[in-house]
Amino acid sequence: MTTILITLPFFAVIACGFFATRRKIINSEGRSGLNLFVYYFALPVLIFSLMAQADIRSEFQWTFVAAYLLVGLVLFIASLVVATLFFKIDYDLRVVFASACIYGNTGYLGLPFVVIAFGQAASVPVVICTTVDLAVMLPLASILLDFNKASSGIPFAQVCRKIAHSIVKNPLLVAVALGVLFSLSGLEMPQVADRFFVLLGAAAAPCALFALGSSLDEERAGFLQGEILTISFIKLVIHPLLIFFAMFHLFSVSDIWARSAVIAAAMPVAVTVYVLAQQYKTYIGRTSASILISTIISVATLAFVLNYIT
Numbered sequence: 001m002t003t004i005l006i007t008l009p010f011f012a013v014i015a016c017g018f019f020a021t022r023r024k025i026i027n028s029e030g031r032s033g034l035n036l037f038v039y040y041f042a043l044p045v046l047i048f049s050l051m052a053q054a055d056i057r058s059e060f061q062w063t064f065v066a067a068y069l070l071v072g073l074v075l076f077i078a079s080l081v082v083a084t085l086f087f088k089i090d091y092d093l094r095v096v097f098a099s100a101c102i103y104g105n106t107g108y109l110g111l112p113f114v115v116i117a118f119g120q121a122a123s124v125p126v127v128i129c130t131t132v133d134l135a136v137m138l139p140l141a142s143i144l145l146d147f148n149k150a151s152s153g154i155p156f157a158q159v160c161r162k163i164a165h166s167i168v169k170n171p172l173l174v175a176v177a178l179g180v181l182f183s184l185s186g187l188e189m190p191q192v193a194d195r196f197f198v199l200l201g202a203a204a205a206p207c208a209l210f211a212l213g214s215s216l217d218e219e220r221a222g223f224l225q226g227e228i229l230t231i232s233f234i235k236l237v238i239h240p241l242l243i244f245f246a247m248f249h250l251f252s253v254s255d256i257w258a259r260s261a262v263i264a265a266a267m268p269v270a271v272t273v274y275v276l277a278q279q280y281k282t283y284i285g286r287t288s289a290s291i292l293i294s295t296i297i298s299v300a301t302l303a304f305v306l307n308y309i310t
Contacts, residue, residue, distance in 0.1 A: 004299055006113050010105075013206050014292065017213025026214055034211040035278040038204055043275065044175035046201035047134045050107075051179020052189060054131055061128075067251040068129055068261055071242045072102050072137055079234060087227055091148050096283040097227065099141040099276060100290050101234040104267030106130045108205045109295075113267075114260050117306055125260040135176045138272060142170055145280050208271040211278070215288045227286055231269065232294040236301045240266040244309075259309045266305045268294035 020026045079098035083089055089097065104110065107130040114122040168174070182189075189197075243265035247258035269291045277287040 006109065006116070007295060007299060010109065010209060010295060013209040014213035014216070017210035018216050019213075020210070021214040031211045031214045032278075034207050034214075035275060038208045038211070038275050039279050040171050042200055042202075042204035042207060043272065044171040045197050046107075046204045047172060047175040048179040048182075049194075049197040049201050050127065050131055051135065051176060052182040054127065054179075054183055057184070061125075061253070061257060063251050064125060064247075064253050064257050064261065065128065065132060067246040067253060068132055068243065069136060071239070071246050071265075072132070075102050075234070075239060075242060076137070076140070082230065082234075083227075086230070089227075090282075092145055092280060092282040095141055095144045095148075096273065096277050096280070096287060097231065099137070100231045100269045100273045100287060102239060103133055103137055103270045103273050104235060104239070104265060105270045105295070106133060106264045106267050108271075110264045110267045113302070114263050117263065117310070118256060118260060122256055122260040122263075125257040126264050129261060129264040133270075134172070134272075135180075138276065139170070139173045139176065141276060142172060145276075145282075146170075205271065208275050212271055212274045212288050212291060215274070215278075215284060216292065225286065225289070228290045228293055231290040232297055235269055235294055236266060236298055240305055262305060262309055263302070266298070266302055268298040 017026075017031075021031070076098045079101035080094050083094040083097040087097070106126055110126050110129070111123060114126050240262050244258075244262050247253045247261050253261070269287075271291060274284070274287050274291055277283045
């Protein structure tokens, strides 16, 4: 019941976007505007705020970060291989496919879930999981997509310049860098700035979910396609299993942090992957469907994972 109550608002916002498009209240141009707002304003502000407020020197358990990051990178590469061998899809589609397999809804869904399950102490490791995803895994996907875009029949030196230019202009990477610098500076966030970041950052999730719901009406994708079910299986089953093994057996991670990481890894595909797909105009329909299907299935899988590790 707890899982259903936590996920229900997400379905409600997605449904609002779906029916708004079905009733012609919003069209593809409106959805595109929402995605641009999320990508260039709301999401970078949210990333900056998370990074700036994290005490990188003392809060980060680097063993925990190493375990979480190692699993993410290994699974990302494995997912690229799966997409290549079994689905034979283009390069850009493989990158988004792999991103969907490792990037979970740790911030909007995972955080309230672990606080209810384990208490406030469990919030710190989940915030760190979210930070690692935003600071490493999402930018990695952006760089790979930019590399493919920049390298089409162009000399290597020019490709490098184009990628460097893309990195400097990428709002998500800029937000990560500025957030880390602010955290390391030891400065205190002014109250008025903090309120601004909270206000604007809070718009990222509902706007992205609304746009996702809108895309479900126009970007038709078979919800039970092999790719979508594979993404859901990797994200909801394989990812938490690997995190469980890494946290409890490979690395010496404290119990509450390890359990929180397993729950974070068991989260469904994040709406941020849809924002990425929309920004690069690739794999949009199947990304939307994988988010919806994995979120529905997670009602059962999260209940099982929670029961197993508690």
